[in-house]
Amino acid sequence: MLAVQERPAETRAGKREWWGLAVLMLPVLLISIDNNVLSFAIPSLSQALAPSGVQLLWIVDIYALILAGLLVPMGSLGDRIGRRRLLMIGSVGFGVLSLVAAFSVSATMLILARALMGVFGAMLMPATLSLIRNIFTVPSQRRVAVAIWAAGFSGGAALGPIVGGVLLEHFWWGSVFLLSIPVLLPLLIFGPILLPESKDPSPGAVDILGVVLVMGSMLSITYGIKTFAHDGVVPGLPIILAGLVLGTLFVRRQLHREKPMLDVRLFRNPIFTGSISANLLSLFAMVGFIFFLSQHLQLVVGQSPIEAGLTMLPGLVLTIITGLAVVPLVKHLKPAYVVAGGLLFNAAGYALVFFAGESVTVMELVVAFLFLGVGVGAAETISNDLILASVPPSRAGSASAISETAYEIGSVLGTAVLGSILTSAYRTHVTVPDGLSPEQAASAGETLGGAFDAAQFLPAESASALLHSAQAAFDSGVSLTSLIGVLVMVAAAAGAVVLLRKAPAGH
Structure with missing residues (x-):
C-alpha cells in the first residue's frame, strides 16, 4: 500500500490516481442519493412503523443535523489520524448502520440508526475532498478531479428519485437504505490499494471543548433554521441566536490556540471566503428550486415520483456536463467571472419562473431548471477548486470540512428560507372549505400535500374548489x-466578482 504524508508539489497524477478518484466517487454518490431517496419512502415507512408526527420529522431531519454538526470535527480528525483511515472507518460504520435502518422495527430504532449514520457520514465527505487535494497537485488536473467530484453530487441527486421510485415500486421501504452496501463494498476493497494515506504532519492537541462548541453551534443553527421555517420566528430565533453565540465562542477559542482544530484565519483570505459563499449560495439556489419544482410536478401537474424525477433529469445532467466543461474555460477567464456567471445563470432560471407567474408551464420550469443546471455546475466546480487551491495541503481536511459544512447549510437554507416564504404565501392565499375536521383543515391550510389529503374527505365540488385554491396559492408562493x-x-x-477578483486564471 502506498502511504505518504503529503504528495510533492506539481506531481502529475497517473492512472493509479485517476482510478483512486473513481473509488472516491462512490461515497459521494451514496451520500447524494441518500439525501434524496428517503422522502420517497415516507408514505410506506409511515404505514409500516406508524411514527408520530414528531418522530417522522426526526427520522427525516436527524441525519442532516448530526452530519452538519460533525463535519468540522471529522475534518480535523482526518488531518490527525489520516484521511484514508477515516474514510474506511466511515464506510464500514455507514454500511452497518444502513442495514440497521433498513430492518428497523420501530420509529425509535430508525431514528437512532439515522443519527449514527450521520456520525459516520460526516467521516466520508471531508475525507474525499481532502484526499483529492493531496492526490491531484497540478491545478489543471485538480480542477478536473473536483469537477468530477461535484458531478457525483448532481449524479446522485438525479439518480435518487428514479432509483427510489423503482425500489419502492417493487420492494419494502427499507430497501432504499440497502443501496449503501453495493456502493461501499468496492470502496472498502480498492480504497486501501488505490488511495494514498495523507495527514497533517504536525497536528495540534485534541480540542474537546472546541468539538463541543462547534457541534453545539452547528446543531443549534441547523435545527433553529428548520424550526424557524416550520413554527415561525418566536421558537426558531432563540435557537439560532444560541447557535451563533456558541459559534462565536468557538471562533474566539480557535484564534487563541497555537494549533487550532479549525483554522478560522482561512476566512481572512477573500478568495477562500468568496468561494465558500458561492458554494453555499449555489446549493441554496438548487435545493430551493427543487423544493417547489418536485411538489409542482407531482401535486399540480400530477406526475408520479418516477415521472417527476425524469422531468428533472435534464437539468441535473446539465449540472454535470457544465461542471466538466468550465474546467478548460478558467485557463482563459478569471475564476471570478466564471463563478459570477454561474450565479447569474441561477438568477436567470428564477427570473423565468417569476415572469411566467401563476400560469407557469412544465416546459418553462424545465428550461428554468436547465439554467440552474448550468449555473450550479459552473459555480460549484470552480468555487470548490478555489477552496482547495487557497489552502496548504496540510490544512486540506479543515478546508474540506468547511466546504462540506457550507454544502449542508446551503441545502438547509434552500429548503428553510425559500420553503418558509413559499409556505407563508400559501397559507395567506389558500381558502379551506367547510366540512373538514380541525386537523384536516389545519393540514390543508399548511401545505399543498395536506390539501390533497384533505380533499379525499370532501364532496366532489368542495374537493375541486379546495384543490384549485391550493394550487393557485402554491403557485403564487x-x-x-x-x-x-x-x-x-x-x-x-x-x-463573487469582488471577493474572487484576485484569483488568477488557471494553467
Whole structure:
C-alpha cells in the first residue's frame, strides 16, 4: 500500500490516481442519493412503523443535523489520524448502520440508526475532498478531479428519485437504505490499494471543548433554521441566536490556540471566503428550486415520483456536463467571472419562473431548471477548486470540512428560507372549505400535500374548489420565492466578482 504524508508539489497524477478518484466517487454518490431517496419512502415507512408526527420529522431531519454538526470535527480528525483511515472507518460504520435502518422495527430504532449514520457520514465527505487535494497537485488536473467530484453530487441527486421510485415500486421501504452496501463494498476493497494515506504532519492537541462548541453551534443553527421555517420566528430565533453565540465562542477559542482544530484565519483570505459563499449560495439556489419544482410536478401537474424525477433529469445532467466543461474555460477567464456567471445563470432560471407567474408551464420550469443546471455546475466546480487551491495541503481536511459544512447549510437554507416564504404565501392565499375536521383543515391550510389529503374527505365540488385554491396559492408562493431567488443570486454574483477578483486564471 502506498502511504505518504503529503504528495510533492506539481506531481502529475497517473492512472493509479485517476482510478483512486473513481473509488472516491462512490461515497459521494451514496451520500447524494441518500439525501434524496428517503422522502420517497415516507408514505410506506409511515404505514409500516406508524411514527408520530414528531418522530417522522426526526427520522427525516436527524441525519442532516448530526452530519452538519460533525463535519468540522471529522475534518480535523482526518488531518490527525489520516484521511484514508477515516474514510474506511466511515464506510464500514455507514454500511452497518444502513442495514440497521433498513430492518428497523420501530420509529425509535430508525431514528437512532439515522443519527449514527450521520456520525459516520460526516467521516466520508471531508475525507474525499481532502484526499483529492493531496492526490491531484497540478491545478489543471485538480480542477478536473473536483469537477468530477461535484458531478457525483448532481449524479446522485438525479439518480435518487428514479432509483427510489423503482425500489419502492417493487420492494419494502427499507430497501432504499440497502443501496449503501453495493456502493461501499468496492470502496472498502480498492480504497486501501488505490488511495494514498495523507495527514497533517504536525497536528495540534485534541480540542474537546472546541468539538463541543462547534457541534453545539452547528446543531443549534441547523435545527433553529428548520424550526424557524416550520413554527415561525418566536421558537426558531432563540435557537439560532444560541447557535451563533456558541459559534462565536468557538471562533474566539480557535484564534487563541497555537494549533487550532479549525483554522478560522482561512476566512481572512477573500478568495477562500468568496468561494465558500458561492458554494453555499449555489446549493441554496438548487435545493430551493427543487423544493417547489418536485411538489409542482407531482401535486399540480400530477406526475408520479418516477415521472417527476425524469422531468428533472435534464437539468441535473446539465449540472454535470457544465461542471466538466468550465474546467478548460478558467485557463482563459478569471475564476471570478466564471463563478459570477454561474450565479447569474441561477438568477436567470428564477427570473423565468417569476415572469411566467401563476400560469407557469412544465416546459418553462424545465428550461428554468436547465439554467440552474448550468449555473450550479459552473459555480460549484470552480468555487470548490478555489477552496482547495487557497489552502496548504496540510490544512486540506479543515478546508474540506468547511466546504462540506457550507454544502449542508446551503441545502438547509434552500429548503428553510425559500420553503418558509413559499409556505407563508400559501397559507395567506389558500381558502379551506367547510366540512373538514380541525386537523384536516389545519393540514390543508399548511401545505399543498395536506390539501390533497384533505380533499379525499370532501364532496366532489368542495374537493375541486379546495384543490384549485391550493394550487393557485402554491403557485403564487412560487412567484414570490422566485423573486427572492433572483435578488439573492444577483447579490451573490456581485460578491463573487469582488471577493474572487484576485484569483488568477488557471494553467
